[in-house]
Amino acid sequence: MSSKVLVEGVTKIFYQRGRGGVHALKDVDLAVDPGEFLCVAGPSGCGKTTLLNMIAGLDTPDEGRIFVGGSRVHGPSPERTVVFQDGALFPWLTCGKNVEYGLRMRGELSKGERKDRAEEALASMGLDSMAERYPHEVSGGQRQRVAIARALVMEPEVLLCDEPFAALDALTRKRLAVDMARLWETTRMTVIWVEHNLYLPALLADRVLLLAADPGRVLDEVVVRLPRPRSPSDLGVIKVGDWLSDWLEALDGVRQGHRVSLPAPPDGAEVRPAPHHGRMFH
Numbered sequence: 093m094s095s096k097v098l099v100e101g102v103t104k105i106f107y108q109r110g111r112g113g114v115h116a117l118k119d120v121d122l123a124v125d126p127g128e129f130l131c132v133a134g135p136s137g138c139g140k141t142t143l144l145n146m147i148a149g150l151d152t153p154d155e156g157r158i159f160v161g162g163s164r165v166h167g168p169s170p171e172r173t174v175v176f177q178d179g180a181l182f183p184w185l186t187c188g189k190n191v192e193y194g195l196r197m198r199g200e201l202s203k204g205e206r207k208d209r210a211e212e213a214l215a216s217m218g219l220d221s222m223a224e225r226y227p228h229e230v231s232g233g234q235r236q237r238v239a240i241a242r243a244l245v246m247e248p249e250v251l252l253c254d255e256p257f258a259a260l261d262a263l264t265r266k267r268l269a270v271d272m273a274r275l276w277e278t279t280r281m282t283v284i285w286v287e288h289n290l291y292l293p294a295l296l297a298d299r300v301l302l303l304a305a306d307p308g309r310v311l312d313e314v315v316v317r318l319p320r321p322r323s324p325s326d327l328g329v330i331k332v333g334d335w336l337s338d339w340l341e342a343l344d345g346v347r348q349g350h351r352v353s354l355p356a357p358p359d360g361a362e363v364r365p366a367p368h369h370g371r372m373f374h
């Protein structure tokens with residue numbers, strides 16, 4: 093449940109009528125260690141979802157290669173499950189059957205074993221009594237918990253998350269993030285998590301990759317060295333979250349061609365320039 097992810101020289105161009113080619117990503121290199129929690133952040137349109145989709149195998153690079161657990165990614169696999177913003181649950185299946193679905197497709201377990209595994213995964217997300225309910229019978233936050241349980245039950249090599257809490261209210265988002273942090277601390281799975289809200293990486297991540305747009309590329313990375321377990325009320329988490337948010341605003345300046353300067357990182361965060369592209373800050 094924790095494999096290395098390698099992205100080597102990946103470029104993706106989308107051709108749009110009347111606009112020519114858009115470099116969603118240009119020459120992106122990335123290595124994620126087994127058991128690392130990586131957040132990918134950056135302004136709108138910098139290629140975060142494109143990168144995640146290509147690691148998931150839902151899209152293919154025009155150039156470059158991607159490996160997960162030493163195997164080249166050629167298409168989707170249950171070893172690389174994605175949790176989307178809207179959960180994408182099947183509305184005609186109960187929450188329990190939604191969680192069981194991937195196991196059923198895999199066809200390795202008996203009906204009873206599948207049910208037990210699904211109940212375990214739901215319990216790990218605090219949903220012990222929800223198995224018989226349909227998605228429309230639970231709250232938005234509970235639906236996202238089911239979506240995460242559905243991904244976890246597959247014991248993927250890497251868990252891929254595309255802003256899974258973005259549609260939730262602030263309080264629910266915070267609760268889910270705290271539970272996710274606890275869960276990750278016990279499982280230490282490899283996670284790649286695309287995020288806009290930069291307080292979540294301060295709470296969750298070992299490292300934050302900062303992308304810029306036009307062309308989508310890695311600008312810098314930030315190693316988050318805050319001790320665990322972390323809490324949203326920790327001063328260190330708040331300071332790193334504030335500083336990352338300032339950074340994201342500054343990246344919009346980069347996109348518009350301005351040079352920007354940033355305050356030095358607070359304790360608990362360390363900036364590492366991206367190896368190939370140089371920094372645009374000074």
Ligand SMILES: Nc1ncnc2c1ncn2[C@@H]1O[C@H](COP(=O)(O)OP(=O)(O)OP(=O)(O)O)[C@@H](O)[C@H]1O
Pocket residue numbers: 106107108114115116134135136137138139140141142143308
């Ligand atoms: N299927 C597509 N066809 C054409 N252009 C696309 C397609 N998907 C993405 N793009 C373009 O590629 C660029 C990167 O898009 P992507 O969705 O990966 O960015 P993002 O960082 O995830 O943005 P956001 O934060 O707004 O979700 C954007 O300019 C987008 O318009």
